[in-house]
Amino acid sequence: MRKTMMAAVLVIMGAGGALAEPLLGTWRTAPDDNGNTGLIEVAPCGQQICGTLVKSFDSAGKEMASPNTGRQIISETVNAGGGSYKGKVWSPDRDKTYNSRLELTGDTLKVSGCVLGICRDGGSWSRLK
Numbered sequence: 001m002r003k004t005m006m007a008a009v010l011v012i013m014g015a016g017g018a019l020a021e022p023l024l025g026t027w028r029t030a031p032d033d034n035g036n037t038g039l040i041e042v043a044p045c046g047q048q049i050c051g052t053l054v055k056s057f058d059s060a061g062k063e064m065a066s067p068n069t070g071r072q073i074i075s076e077t078v079n080a081g082g083g084s085y086k087g088k089v090w091s092p093d094r095d096k097t098y099n100s101r102l103e104l105t106g107d108t109l110k111v112s113g114c115v116l117g118i119c120r121d122g123g124s125w126s127r128l129k
Helices: 002-018
Strands: 025-028 037-045 048-057 072-081 084-091 096-105 108-115 118-127
Touching (some): 037 072, 048 084
Antiparallel strands (some): 037 048, 108 118
């Protein structure tokens, strides 16, 4: 009985790894209107997915201090299937929150969003290895 229980636990643990959310991890944003980029740590937040700014870089690629470090950039995001995600994305350079559409293909995340009928292409983010 004990061996059966251990085997069941191992199978369940293995299945959890296979079902891991592919969006999770650290992403480098596309340059904003000022040429700045950031690193976004994407992680579960309850039943949804959120992303927090963990580092900022100026247009020359030099790390810089930012009052937005620690702020959620991605929020209320859910997997819509087929590599698509829907939720919210906050844009620090415009201080606006957009209804977002994220498209994941391999290690590239295409980000776009709309607010009050005004849409914006957030460019392509790259997964850090």
